[in-house]
Amino acid sequence: MIKLSKRLDLIYDLIPHNAIVADVGTDHGWLIIKAVMTGKVSLAFGLDIAEGPLSHAKANVENYGLEDRITLLKMDGLSQFSEPCDTFVIAGMGAETIWSILEQASFKTTDRILIQSNTDLPWLRKTLFMNGFRIIDERFIIDHNKPVFILVCEYRQTSFTLIDQYIGPVLKNAKDNLAYSKYLVSRCNHLSEISKYNQSIVEEFNVLRTFIETE
Ligand SMILES: C[S@@+](CC[C@H](N)C(=O)[O-])C[C@H]1O[C@@H](n2cnc3c(N)ncnc32)[C@H](O)[C@@H]1O
Secondary structure, three states, X not given: OOOOOHHHHHHHHHOOOOOEEEEEOOOXXXXXXXXHHOOOOOEEEEEEOOHHHHHHHHHXXXXXXXXXXXXXXXXXXXXXXXXXXXXXXXXXXXXXXXHHHHHOOOOOOOOEEEEEEOOOHHHHHHHHHHOOEEEEEEEEEEEOOEEEEEEEEEEOOOOOOHHHHHOOOOHHHOOOOHHHHHHHHHHHHHHHHHOXXXXXXHHHHHHHHHHHHHO
């Protein structure tokens, strides 16, 4: 069986059974190959803007004989995509690229959108909220010594606070997640040092400090 990284495995776990998946920025295609091979999903689309990753994915899909269930498409984001998917994965990219893909797409309220950003998560959470997306679940793990956050979103309006932006609307209630509590304390200590020189992170520092003190 295909062995995914801890990060991709968690995204795999969050794909609903029997979903039709579009993996935007599929690169190697391993996530959807595993999802189809295990029977978790019956149909998947792998989208990528670049020829190199797509030909890599094509070779992998052909190697496993999955051409009838996985379609690979060269395209920029989702703006030209019209297949009947209900689950979208956008992972392993920076927050601005992820947002540029999301803002050009149109989603149904029943769609599930799995997002894993390599950068600026508070900004992305805020932008999602301000544009009608709701974070219904969020997972935190450490993979290869790096913090990894995976957002599970739907497209529907909701309210938004600074705690949601900096801590996460779901993770703020995950009191038993010791790895995340430890991460928040170490991030707060780090911000405490650099906030002396960088005004722009004072807001995040204050939110984290208040959150930690009231826990
Ligand atoms: C670092 S890889 C991540 C691969 C995989 N999603 C993962 O999480 O392991 C990013 C991939 O996204 C693709 N990509 C970047 N911008 C894109 C866009 N606007 N539309 C589609 N694919 C894009 C890149 O070509 C690359 O293959």
